[in-house]
Amino acid sequence: MQSLTAAIVDLEEYRKIMKKDLIKRTIFAALALAIFIPLLMVGGLWLQIVMGILAMLGVHELLQMKGLNTMTPEGLLTLLATFVLTIPLENYLTFLPVDGNVVAYSVVIFVMLGATVFSKNYTIEDAAFPIAMSFYVGFGFNALVDARIAGLDKALLALCIVWATDSGAYLVGMNFGKKKLAPRVSPNKTIEGALGGVVAAMITTAIFMMVDSTVALPYGIYKMTVFAIFFSLAGQLGDLIESAMKRHFGVKDSGKFIPGHGGVLDRFDSMLAIFPIMHLFGLF
8 A cells, every 4th residue: 555655656746747847848949949940940051050050069969978078189070070061061162062061071081080090099999989970960960951941841841740759759658658668778758658759740740731732742741641650750769869878878968058958969869860861751
């Protein structure tokens, strides 16, 4: 009887904590939308520069997790590589080929690898993690930039899928979650929550397609609603990947860039997965 009472008390405490977290999420979302959406609407160079800066901050957080200093030649080169991969440099440096950002990124990576030849303390293994993280983060933010270049509606569709997945998974998991999804990596996530996120993404995509039927040409509403399953699952996997990184390095948040909400990667982890997958499907 006592154990049952204790379990009920623990459940009530958990729900109180989750409700407080939901309020914090809602407040942050409102503030983020007030800043991010106008910037997204303006688009162009300003948005791209901001995305490049956020990408560098994300990589900085990952290097910090591993205990690497970004204020070194190797660290600064990693940040530079991330920035040039994020920005469509070919739009501004006309002598570059169509994939100018990828070419520029490759040159910076070549320099980083070349540094291992002349340094006794900087090896290929030391370079591998920064290079991998610069690609992971830079490519994700570049896909967001590409979506906005292709059209505001395409970027908004992707963001709506991200937010619907996150909200659906959170609300369903909080109220109905029982079976753990990945307890070793993220103990609070449940299978029921994941399914709730998928359903929310499908519904949101269908509604968006009803309002703007040309946003995903040549795909229609039925195909896009099915595709939303893959986009939602990709976003949730991106979330779990970041959780696995934090678990591996023994940190609670990726950083402290956003007071009370962690770092850049804590807010953009799902987007880093969803935007590239949508790009793969030829949506932008």
